[in-house]
Amino acid sequence: MRHMPTILRQVRRSSRQAGLFVLCVALSLSTLTAFSGFSRSVGRALLNDARSLHAADIVIRSYDPISAALSRAIDRLADQGRVERVDVHEFYTVVRAADESASVLSSLKVVQPGYPFYGRVTLKSDRPFGQVLAPGTCIVEQTLLDRTVLRVGGRLKVGYAVLTIADVVVAEPDRPLDLFAFGPRVFLHSADLDALGLMATGSRIQRVVLLKVPDPVQVESIAARLKQAAPEGGERIDTYLTARSAVKRFLDSLLFFLKLVGLFILIVSGLGIQSTLMALFNEKQPTIAVMKTVGAGSRFITVHFMLMVFVLGAAGTAAGILAGAAVQAGLAWMMAPLLPGRLGLSISWGGVAEALMLGFAVVVLFSFLPLYRLRQMRPVAIFNRRPSAGIRRWPYYLSGVLILLFFLALVLWHMRDIRFGLYFAGAVAAMILVAALLAQVLLGAVKRLPVRHLALRQAIKGLFRQGNASRAIMITLTVSLTVIFGDYLIERNLTATFVQSFPADAPNAFFVDIQPGQTGAFAAAIGGPVTFYPIVRARITAVNDQAIDRRREGKKRRDNLSRVFNLTYRETLLDDETLVDGDALFRSDWTGPQVSVMDTVVAMREMKIGDRIRFKIQGVPLTARISSIRTRDNRSLSPFFYFVFPEAVLAQAPQTLFAALRVDAGGLGPLQTRIVARFPNISVIDMSQTITVFARLMARLSRIVRVFSSFSILAGILILVSAVFATRAERVMEAVYYKILGAGRRFVLTVFALENLMLGMLSSLLALAMAQAGAYWVCAFKFDIGYRPFPMVSLAMIGLTVLLTVTVGLVASRSIMTQKPVSYLRNQQNE
Structure with missing residues (x-):
């Protein structure tokens, strides 16, 4: 532990760079840790509530009548007392007020007594569901009452039957979400099923058989026996553990894409880890030179700074886990309308363990190259404080290969789909490579520009200041902004095509x-x-x-x-x-x-x-x-x-x-009521309302993805701040020389502002070009819709990016711009 006092002392003296490194490590872990922990919490909560989510031990579903062979097998088990059975029929139809004054497309659920076996149907009156739902009655959602101007005790026509509204349903166990519900729920008693007259051959009716198994040990064996009795390609038979509820299917898909976002943030933040660590070691270059001058070998120095990296990495990992818990809470808050109300979140210790291992791997991989560069530093750096040259030999390429393999392994681990994982990893790698090549070309073009304006010429020179990391900043910001811009452009095009520009001749x-x-x-x-x-x-x-x-x-x-x-x-x-x-x-x-x-x-x-x-x-x-x-x-x-x-x-x-x-919007309601009054079996679906529901859900999910994708911008901002700190000496010297030569503080401010403006402008322009190309490809070749570039929105996104980079750069440079020439020259003389 002889290194520890020195390490702590060096960390205190370089607290800003060390803090940035810790923040980059924390950022790389926080989102993926949050998404993994959230996924585990959701999975555990849904598993604990699995019986309630399906209202039974065994669930049998079919859109055709239950086959005779399967029915006989269920009857035999019921006669033996091994199962209890409840039949449920679910379908959509239009219900009407008894006086035909209003009609509403509704989701009907016809249940037998005993439903649900598990969980509770909550009614507004708080009475037991089984006692309220009786033949000749129905229980409806409040939405139906609002749209038909009816109330409890009123009369409702369903098919050819007229039923009395007995109560209002608040929640049901096996329908925790209303994400894709295009009509309010209506519960009916099974004794009224035939009177409805809606069971015609070919109608889209989902038949569900719920089975309760008194002996939990026999659930799997009974399910296997029923599968053998069912004809091939017939009914779907699941236990409460194997069945995927609608909420689980939705959350699985959403968390799948959020994990993609988390992996993307991790790799972008990794670039920040590498860049800030290089800046930290460049700041320590005189210290390293002194250590080598007094006899310290490369091994001693490498071990010493490796321990420093691990100390800071441990702090970053701990901060990442804590931040992940906060992000998880934020994710739960943002997704509250999309989650079952009773779903509780808790700390996933498996997620914490995964975060610890992930933190160690991230620190090791992204610290390899900066640590190796320590071997290149020479004692002459005491007199020449310019950062050492970059590495372009085998360690550089080895580091890239190891990072790529690590990223690919993470993708395959979280995706569990090799083909899609390879596509995703390849797409991200290609995007980073394209951004790097374009950034190099653009910076080279800017460097060769013949500029007469003095402040702008000095700002361009500042972009290529030793240790400024302009290329790393541009790559990180470009890749992050490409995802955010592209997501927004795709959403706007979909909304413009299917919601705002509903074709005039399209059926509605x-x-x-x-x-x-x-x-x-x-x-x-x-x-x-x-x-x-x-x-x-x-x-x-x-x-x-x-x-x-x-x-x-x-x-x-x-x-x-x-x-x-x-x-x-x-x-x-x-x-x-x-x-x-x-x-x-x-x-x-x-x-x-x-x-x-x-x-x-x-x-x-x-x-x-x-x-x-x-x-x-x-x-x-x-x-x-x-x-x-x-x-x-x-x-x-x-x-x-x-x-x-x-x-x-x-x-x-x-x-x-x-x-x-195609029906005029104002005439659809009366036409629906008139048609259903004459043909009770016919249902009417308002396509404009259906599209609105999907558009609202799409917009909500897109906002969630954009919010978390914006975390990756923080990596670019941290690199920008790190570059300002790493080149503080050069920037102070430039500011002092400007002032000695007669320039005022306004000129210095202008130079630094233009430097940051160009970084933001170049990054956002590259990102917008890549985002427009990607969004066009998705819209034209995947969705087969016309593409709109939305120029005003694009300009606004560029403006916001430039404003952000200029603001951050100037705030980080505030102490530099206030440096007095006298105090600077006095310090230089003392040295």
Whole structure:
């Protein structure tokens, strides 16, 4: 421990640079630690509440009637007293006031007595749910009462039944969030299900069987037994531990992207760690030179400063863990509307342990190069205080490779998806490389500019001052701002395309669950031409005789083949469709069933013309050959289908129809009430309201991502402040010489302000160029929408960046600008 007193003394004398290093280490850990801890806390909380989130031990879901074989297996278990059963039906429909004065698209939940097995449905009256919900009654959300101007005790028409509103639901255990709910909840008693008249063949109704297992030990074995009884490709059977609730699916996806942000901040902050440490060692260069002059070897000096780095790194790691706890609390506050109200957060000791290991690895990797540079410092530095030259030999490249491998390992560890992890790591590495190359080119161009203005010429010279880290500052700010600018530009383009510029001819009302026998009467009620789209619901069970692994498919983070698909039939392409493979929708030289598939399906799994897909339509198998592959204009809001069959193949299959119409906004409500009064089974979806809900959610999530992405800007700011501190002697000397030669404080202020202005301007211009290119690529090739550059918004983002860098640079240089020439020259004479 003989080094420790000296280390503490040196840290005190370089407290500002040491503090910046600690802040960079803390910044690199805080967000990723927060996201990991938050993820663990959420996972633990959801696991503890898993039974309540699913209201049962075993959950069986299907959009088709429960198969006879599975029903018999459940009945046998119930007869043996091994399970208790409750059936639930969930679907959307339009409910109306009894006097037909108002109508609202609502989410119906028809339950049997005994629901829920776990958790509690909270009512406004605080009465027991099972005692309030009786045949002939319903329980509704407050939103429905507000929109229909009804109250408890009023009469509500649901389908063909008229029910009495018995109470108001406040919360239910297996629906903790209303993120994607497009209508208020309405609870009904199962005894009223037939009276509703809404259970027509082909209607989109989710059938859920909830099972309670009195003996918890038997949950897994009973679930396995039921899976064996269920037909292949039929019902989905999960236990409360394996089922993924809607809230868990949403939070998993959100935390996945937040972890990407955390990893990005870590790598950018790592650049700050390296830069501030180099600045700290440059400041210690005279001390190191003296130590070597009196006989200290390179090994002694390296060990000494390595211990200093570890001491500061430990402080930074501790600060990062504490900051991570604060960031976690802030994240919980920002996401409060997106989280279940009862979700509690706690310290994740696993996250703390991960942070400690991560902190050690970050300090070691990003300190390697600055520590190695200590070997290059010579005793002559006592007289020549210029920073030593940079390293361009094998240690430089080894450091880069190790950092890249470390980053890749972190990505793969957190992503658990090798392909996506490689894409992400490659994208970040490419962005940093492009930013570095462009920064080098731009700085070189600026250096060669023939500038006559004295203050500007001196500011440009200041950019290339030894130890100024202009290139590192530009790279860090450029990469950080690229992500923030790009995210904002993409959000603005999506909002402008789908919300603010709703196409004048696009349908804004979808009428669903129309029965085949109602088409004539429905068209007459509309009073104009109507195009009907048939819907046949089916699952894919195999492609080219290879069975679909639904569980494996369901784990994919994108659309997949495990879900239920809507099939249709027609003989022609729609106006917004084109063929990308094949000469016609269907082949005239083939016999047997054919199907045209959307290119989106090919992205889920490789397919080509001639491949065979096996479907199951309400238990009936159907194998069809792919006759063509279509694409569509994603900017269109017209209906589309992944799978299109010839009419002869599906015309006799169980089906419903829907129609898409353009209706004046003011006339949609009355039309909905009039149509549903005549056809209670038909539901009306207001697309403009649906888009508004998604836009509101998208904006909230985008703000969360931008807030945490802005943390990476702090790394650039810290490097900027570190560069000011590291070059303090040179800056003081410049300021004194300016004043000796007759310049006033205003001139010195102008030079330093212009220097920081150019850093901010160059960084923001590079970032904006990269962000515009990236946002254009995403909008044009991923979302297939027109792109708008938003020049005024872009200028505002540049202005804010320049203002930030100038302000920070001048605040950090405040003591330099007040330096008196007399005191400076006196100190120089004393030295």
